[in-house]
Amino acid sequence: MDNPVSPRDAASSPDGANSSSRAGAPNGASAPVGADARAVGEVLLEIQGVETYYGPLRALSDVSLTVTEGTVTVILGSNGAGKSTLLGTIMGVLDGQPQCGTITFGGERIDGMATEKIVRTGISYVPEGRRVFPELSVRENLAVGAYTVRDRQSTRRTLDRVYDYFPLLADRQTQPAGTLSGGEQQMLAIGRALMNGPRLLLLDEPSLGLAPILVRQVFDIISQICDEGVTVLLVEQNARMALKVADDGVVLENGELVVSGTAQELADNDEVEELYMGTASTTSELGTAPYSSEQGARHDVDQES
Amino acid sequence: MLAQVIAGGLSAGSIYALVALALVITYKTTEVPNFAQGEMAMVSAFVAYILMTDYQTGFFVAFSVALVFAFVLGIGFEAVILRRVRNPTHLSVLVVTLGFQLALFGLAGWKWGAEQRQFPFPVSANEVIRVGDVSVSTLGVATILISVVLMVGVFAFFRFTKLGVAMQATQQDSMAARINGVPTRRVVGLTFGISSVIGAVAALLMAPVITLDTTLMWDPLLKGFAAAVLGGLNTPVGAVLGGYLLGLVENLFGAYISVEFKSAVAFLMIILVLCFRPSGLFGRHRTRKV
């Protein structure tokens, strides 16, 4: 039932060596990943040559990507580009996928692993469409999020943190999740994903359908989560907002990774600007990289053991 | 007289409630009623019978072994048969449960014939307990007590244990449960195991009332299904209330109006409920997940 490797322990297995083997920049990549001075952490997630199919349809072709510990990485791309497919592939929710390639998390191969095992290695996932449990209360939804955590005390602490992030949820603990508003459900989905103290959080369009003020709030929380030591891989349509929060970014197009670089490089990229931020964008707005990550002690969200 | 009829209704209702609960637990997982539920329970009752008659075990040993058997049968049915259905649609799952029902019924008929057997039970259906001018058979009292204890236990499990809540989560959205680390396959198997045990308890309480033969659970299954529809297929509590309501109405109708049409009442009630409250008396309308 239990994965012998506790998520925390696997954390610091020195596997930085992997990053150097990341040969061959993906098709048409304009900038190599990792050129950035800010990327001081180790490679936490490494995806190499991944291909995912829906029946005969190839949704991802030869995608390679690395995510550095302690950073926010954003995946941009138009509708149907394969962004959600990439997150689903990492999480192992697509049967028999990826058909090619490897996915390594904290030095451990996770491609082909059962989803519930992948969760135990320390990855949490907020899927497209929130997917809260409609008939369970807010509190029960969060309890399911902590399914893999044995220690009740740490669950208690994490719960308090989640309620700190989302005070709205604290007021609605006994309300069935199905009766929450869309925005509240989104917060619940994020909160639920934090409940098992993940090292890597996958977020699929967290700002979708939220009022502008809530979008800002959600992004604030994302960078706060990252500051507390959780690495974030984020799919977003709201490129401008996402690039403000992100350290690194990639662009997917028709299942291929066409651009990858630092958030700054992506923001400065004319094509990216035109396609994903609209022409009205002013680069100066993106001039500073906020929320630069520090590698201090950041275990607040995790369960301490 | 009235109190008497009500007592009878409650003990019949207990059986319906158990069967309804068993059906609803798996219905919430597959969205299809398990038509093999009745025969799975009947076979479990035969296991107890054989232990008691051929192997001379005591009742409690037989009862316990039968429940373990039912548990394994439920898990096995899910793991070996249901899970094999590729790209399951409601119809294909339905056909599989019907197929399993026929297979079990055929097997039971071949092995045990059509003979009606007296099912030994520690308390008798003929012995009565008198409270004032109400007299209830000890078996009736035992049925009500055992059912209530079991159902309270099941509800507490679903409500208050981590596994129970995870089981509900799996019923509502299995992919979402999986990404939270719930081993959904095992959980679904367990759901069928629990459901089968509840059904088996109903059969073990039913067998001494009538006699044990292979058609033991036909009537209870139909009534249990009716009760579940009545109360709401999606609400375990509703289904249980539906079971008691059905038992009461049926007995009242039989006592004051017509014994011949007693059984038809169940279906009259279903039709009325489906016309006016399609999600059941206690069910809530809910938007289906996609």
Ligand SMILES: Nc1ncnc2c1ncn2[C@@H]1O[C@H](COP(=O)(O)OP(=O)(O)OP(=O)(O)O)[C@@H](O)[C@H]1O
């Ligand atoms: N279950 C499926 N079966 C078949 N094809 C699918 C399935 N899911 C996605 N696809 C296809 O795979 C491609 C990538 O889909 P995906 O959902 O990953 O896109 P996306 O980048 O997340 O788009 P969006 O921004 O609209 O969410 C699309 O062409 C889509 O039609």
Ligand SMILES: [Mg+2]
């Ligand atoms: Mg998507």
